[in-house]
Amino acid sequence: MNHCEGDHCVTCSDEAVAVRVVRLRDGDLADVDVGDGRTEExxxxxxxxxxxxxxxxxxxxxxxxxP
Structure with a gap:
């Protein structure tokens, strides 16, 4: 389970958050770097x-x- 930390959360934020893709997965999924060495799918x-x-x-x- 993901826990929100800091000012923004890619899971439950009310605004879009810029993150970098670090791995593409099957099923149109990707792991993204959310900072502090953490990733989220x-x-x-x-x-x-x-x-x-x-x-x-x-x-x-x-x-x-x-871009």
């Missing part, structure tokens, strides 16, 4: 993201790739 079904890309995540769903 999010959906990348709505975007065309690669490892190293910065994506905007809201409610565990990547909604855009930062």
């Amino acid at each position: 999010v959906s990348v079904a709505l975007v065309d993201a690669d490892v190293g890309d910065v994506v905007l995540v809201h409610a565990k769903e990547a909604i855009g790739v930062v």
Whole structure:
């Protein structure tokens, strides 16, 4: 279970949070770096993201790739 820490949480934040993709998984999922050496799994079904890309995540769903 994920616990929110700090100012923003990619799981339950009311705004999109910029995070970096560190691993792509099967099923349109990815692990993203949320800081302090922690990662979280999010959906990348709505975007065309690669490892190293910065994506905007809201409610565990990547909604855009930062150019």
